[in-house]
Amino acid sequence: MRTSRLPRRVLALAGAALLTTVLAACGSSGMDHDMTGMHHGNAAAASPSATDGHAMPGMDHGTPGAEGSGAPADNRAGYRLTTTAAALPAGQPSDYRFTITGPDGKPVTDFAVEQTKQMHFYAIRADLTGFQHLHPTMAADGTWTAQLAALTPGAWRTYASFTPNSGDGKGTALILSRTVNVDGKADPAPLPPASTTAQVDGYTVTLHGTPMPNMAHPVTVTITKDGKPVTDLQPYLDTYAHLTAFHEGDMAFAHLHPETEAKNGGQGGPDLAFHAEFPRAGNWRLFLQFQTAGQLHTAALTLKVG
Template sequence: MRTSPLSRRALALAGAALLTTVLAACGSAGTEHDMAGMPHGTTAAGSPSATDGHAMPGMDHEAPGAEGSGVPADNRAGYRLTATIAALPAGQQSDYRFTITGPDGKPVTEFAVEQTKQMHFYAIRSDLTGFQHLHPTMAADGTWGAQLAALTPGSWRTYASFTPNSGDGKGTALMLSRTVNVDGKADPAPLPPASTTTQVDGYTVTLHSTPMANMAHPMTVTVTMDGKPVTDLQPYLDTYAHLTAFHEGDMAFAHLHPETEAKNGGQGGPDLAFHAEFPQPGNWRLFLQFQTAGQLHTAAVTLKVG
């Protein structure tokens, strides 16, 4: 059956209108899907889509282990943390030696500088006490040595935060972890209740944030003394404060990256801005390190993440 020119024109207009409606519906559905599944600044290191594993240089929001959980482990993306000893003595300084091996099984000897250091090393007891943050030195063969201060008896976990500067993982920020036992009878301490404030060495540290798991949040930390703003914070690791967090129970790790770079010879405070992202809900123990008059202070506070 033949159709008239007028009929053909009407059919064409109707088809165009239908196509516009379908495309609009698809575009709307795609936008909702992208927002719902939008990554909040991180990609799991070692995943097919990972490039540097993080949205900002030096930021490490995920420790190895279960993807996206932050649960620590001694290997990820082909890299492995090995240590020469599994137990340490209590009450005395210890030389903890370890090596990072790459996907080829050989020790890694080239590392990128992150916040002025090639390696950031942490030790914390299973009850989230006894925090230590060190910057070990590396021998020519790739063996690192961390001088740990006296440890109390119990189960501890060590963390090595680094970015390879060669090989398959070049530019990928990684966090590897191992447990180490300290001789003696452990006396676990209860986790302090969640709070927005804590005190250290006469300073009051206040958190301004209500974070949710797996979502990027700005976090501001304010430092005061006797109710007055503290403005003489000295540069520490290229910023005015360093902030790390550990999850109660599985000891997952989150590195909360500072947003403000320290100026040469300048002083900072009282407000410190951080980019915060926690891979799990629950209680996190935060450790804020800042420096005044040449003295390093470490403030600890428990934060509830929804």
């Protein structure tokens, strides 16, 4: 399988935010953070004050190939994320329904396949905990349903990552975001200190490289277990690892892809090369998802850039 890449036609707008590397973590033992409530990948650095539909001044940075990977907004290039969910219950699974409308105001129903899915959906709490990475299902009328695992109380952000397959935005990768509150008293967790290593399910993930803001920089992730190199990584979403990152200050989103191709039926590891590009300095919470023996693992770490 060949690693899928996001379209590049929006590079001018997406001058930085796609870090093609790093980690996605679903709460697990040994991690540098309590990832309670994380499912299929979790995290978020967010500012609850980020306004839906309005990028913060000077922060409309995109990711290589993804428009809107800077400060979150619910509309980009005429496309809008709409939902009736202003609040969700805490401590129990819930369905989050949303629609993507196009420049003509009508629901979009034709989406291109990116990394084996038409839609990648993320839910992240404002303190960078509770990260969930899901692949929702779409009804004939264009309504998507993401089945969220139990959420903890507090302010959350949802992100929809997709590429229209028709219309004015055909071939343009977009990331749209909205806020949602989860009922109950929030108990914010402090951001774990910066570290180049993280543990998950007995695996150790190590990041090599020193990315700088607004500069392309190669980085490598090495995965070991019990001190030995891991070489049985299975293809996951057309690659050997799926990376997502969130900025502590404004919840900027960075969707990262490894440079290493996943071979059909083959295994990978222990080293995975990435092309990292961070739009600004500061703390980024990184999440790396990888699969072995049919089990998905998510590791998280904090990376200080600049």
